[in-house]
Amino acid sequence: MGIAQEVPRGYLGIGDDVAAIPIGGRYAVLKVDMLVGSTDVPRGMNYRQAARKAVAMCVSDFAAKGVRPDSFMVSIGVERGTNQKQVDQLAAGFRDAEEAWGLRMVGGDTNEAKELVVDCVMIGFATRIVERKGARAGDILVVTGPFGCPPAGLKIMMERARAAKAFMAKALDSVRMPTPNLEVGLALSSYLTSSMDSSDGLARCLHVLAEESQIGFDLDRMPVAEGVADFADENGLSLQELVMAGGEEYVIVGTVSQRRLRAAMAAAKAAGGELMASGRATSKKGRVRLLEGKSRKSIGDDGWTHLAS
């Protein structure tokens, strides 16, 4: 939007998932993320879930940066006529988030606005932050989970897409109760050479990481969540679009050096999660390809297939 300003020396800021402010040998790590009712709260998501989601959006960025968040504040706008029950639901959602990720809510601000706005501010402290840049050609592309459930859930909620019962529950849950895996992010922090959270979609994420490290990526396979291929088939949707061009995915996408891959996988597992190798960083700047059998597709920034190369 053109509001970015230059960030001073020693700071990590605009252009990464979090801002980091130097303080006596370490960083205060800050993130602010605004949840807006009309764009971030689909019909079928209640105030408690919306409040929890606003915090989850920030937790996801901290997880990707390998930094444990300490506490958060919320700045809230509510419509005139919002009732006590809805306010109580927001409070319950913040408590859910406190419990889910061991956080403390330490303040906030409440305002009247034309729609629900929950702006979450999160703070933590760290001596090291995994940046978006830092990958080298030859590093392994890794993800902490498969993709496609939240986009499928949104299609179910917004466009009445059909789905098998078990998958429907899983897909809806992934939208209403997004659960970034903070412990896995912390466990991986010393292994990742670069990373970011995938809330803007996998393709976008790969292009940003490629740009930041002046590399490219070749994916061996798409990291597809179970049930997503059947869901795409049943609804006549593009599987590639669901996996590559979705959003609201709170998975960490990053790189690890080849020799540390096994140890990183073991660390993710020990933290209760998983790490999947999905491809490789290449020296071809800005090129993101999907290699399937003998075919080579070039994946654009928007997740669609463009000119093959």
Added chain:
Amino acid sequence: MGIAQEVPRGYLGIGDDVAAIPIGGRYAVLKVDMLVGSTDVPRGMNYRQAARKAVAMCVSDFAAKGVRPDSFMVSIGVERGTNQKQVDQLAAGFRDAEEAWGLRMVGGDTNEAKELVVDCVMIGFATRIVERKGARAGDILVVTGPFGCPPAGLKIMMERARAAKAFMAKALDSVRMPTPNLEVGLALSSYLTSSMDSSDGLARCLHVLAEESQIGFDLDRMPVAEGVADFADENGLSLQELVMAGGEEYVIVGTVSQRRLRAAMAAAKAAGGELMASGRATSKKGRVRLLEGKSRKSIGDDGWTHLAS
């Protein structure tokens, strides 16, 4: 609004102007304040001024707490159809704020929303914070400036109130370009026994300070800005309401011990501002009175005169 949660030991949080998170012998001090187009941006205030104001609102709280802010982030919601010129104006307003108070903007988030929302997050570091509580009966009530200009400015902008030319310019300026005096706040930090910023109006501020320290206040006189009495007369408005029940005032209201008053006044002057003694803290919990000649008015939380006592 009932969303407050308990703040853990060692933290300063909900219920003060800022939150403070302990980190290795000092505090990371955080403030978040949301500017909402429909309620905080009167007609006649442009995007550049609105952006600057969002930052000023946070600076005012840091000034009142005696903490130098280090940097800020902004989370922005803009209406569909917002044009590049408006976005550039917002950016210019953030730069104005950086220059006015020696700050750095280190990040942000941009979203689509139904109206303009600018949520500013500010961070600083301190070993000591002037809290809302801490005053004792006998302390002198002090303010860093007189009151009434912003409420008059709002009456001019919103209700076409009449005003003399010079006063009109000053009043409008106080609304469009609020300028909390950060240096004075920093200079006073070691003198103030309690303080808060007066953005919700003087009466409200006095009641909150009284409550927090379990004291009362007797005002000798209302701190009236030059021209406000004439403005009230000319428009048939209550002077007391303009001074006590306004808002958008970015003045520090606090207490200093009697023996340190002169030194505090000198410190404020050396920092380019002023400190006015306006009354005294009393042991009568929660009672806020205005003593004028032989009359004693009881001032309610809303700035109006209630039962005399």
